[in-house]
Amino acid sequence: MTAVLEVSNIRKSFGGITAVNGVSFDVQEGEILGLIGPNGCGKSTLFNCILGQLTPSAGEVKVDGKVVTGMRPSELNGLGVSRTFQLLQVFPKLSVRENLILAGQEHQGNMLSRLLGPSDAGLTEAANQMIGFFKLDHLADEPAGGLSYGQQKLLDAAMAFMGGPRLVLLDEPAGGVNLTMLADLKDRLAAINREKRATFVVIEHNMEFVMSLCTRVMVMAEGKVLAVGRPDEIRANPAVIEAYLGH
């Protein structure tokens, strides 16, 4: 097994508050790592530091053994790392298919071919497959802003997969999604993990979702790692129950 992502000693302060306070972990190829912890414990900030939305105050991030700390998000995406955000981030005026084509287009050809080549960057077929895979067929030509919240969450996640990423960081993909769609989403993520050998890190508050999807779970509290282990170990860990599950 090789580590796709190695995070060492990441720290991030905003003025007086230290949101992330020395976090280290690795993610192995093909893994689905769950990341849980109470509200405000620094999960999203950690993602932003790993992916270049924020510059960490200290620490180092490696992807496939290469140091990527401080790299711009678009360059990181070019290395096969993609993400979703906690708050929905689809492009409401573009259709569902256009959103997916947009999400994949920078992985096709170069600047010149994207100017002179076909307007879909040759991605219509791939977008349609993704639409089918996430069961959004009947909505392909609708503007994304017209979809229900849950459908937009699915689209948001689907967009993260258009570039064929090796590593995907998902920030609360199931937040605010109803139960049927939740099962669908879990099933889809598991399938992509199996078939495409994509590695995931998933922040999620829904315990059932995390415990059944993830191969390993990391618990954070107050900017630090509290525990890491298999789902059953985490469930039985007294410190975790105290800090989080007991609530």
Added chain:
Amino acid sequence: MTAAKTLKIGFGIVVIAALIIVPMNFNRYGLFILSQWAVMTIAAMGLNLTLGYAGQVSLAQGAFVGIGAYTAAIMTSSGLPLIGALGVAIVLCFAIGWILGYPALRVQHHYLAFVTLAFSTLAFLVFRNEDWLTKGIYGISNIPRPEIFGYPTRRPLPFYYVCLGSLGIVSLAVWWLIRSPWGRAFIALRENPVRALSLGIDTRRYTLMAFAIGSALGGVAGTLYAPLTQYVDPVPFHLSLSLDLLMMVIVGGSGFFFGPFLGAMIAVLLPEWLRFTQGYYLMLYAIAVILLLIYSPTGILGILDRYISERRTKAASALRAVAKAKLETAP
């Protein structure tokens, strides 16, 4: 759907035919106004790309029209062909636009407006003060009109066709650009740069490109402006031209392909039609713009767009209701 498409194409053909045939009976002045419309539409299309699609505020488009106009004036009055001047103006404006894009990587919205405003003023000062190059306030006169394939365009009608033809070519190029992945990246840059960046879109490069291409189109418009008026001095390229172009984009509908056509038509033709109101024209125009923007911040085409999408939603919900009724009545 196809019926709507046929209708659109038919409408387009009628408009293009009218633009070619009707002006044949126009007098000198009418042709001048219409040529001016074509030229301003090109400049406004450039700004629409920068502002409307890519979301980058610029108060410098008029300065690029000026750079294009002076390039054409200086080069053609020393005997060089207009097409050569066009090439130089495009390269020059593209390069300067690219550089002007750099502040946009750091500042946005009103800060960016101030930076581009400063550039506008700088360009105006160069036009006015660098006599050795621009002849200062006296301006450059007797600018020749070109020969196209050996055919002289000195008279108003042939030169109008030069402007119209250029507008046609620019329109096709811009249409291609906004439908390409670049156009999609521009929209993503405007709507949500953080998400765009996370999807691998190099927002820095696309921002600079949006500025450079938009500015180059300003240069193209300027290259036509010089032989149209046959006289170039600093006055028309004052900040007010940039503001006029901004107005054209916003009134027509910023971020809509046809916005600049409509906006430029209103800005160029309305003063002529409202001439009878004498001094009140500007006041009326200002009030109309204020009312329009209160009612529809996305301009005239924004109203049309809202109307169409409302109808589409209604049609879609009607279809859903029918489908639901069918399900419910199914045995």
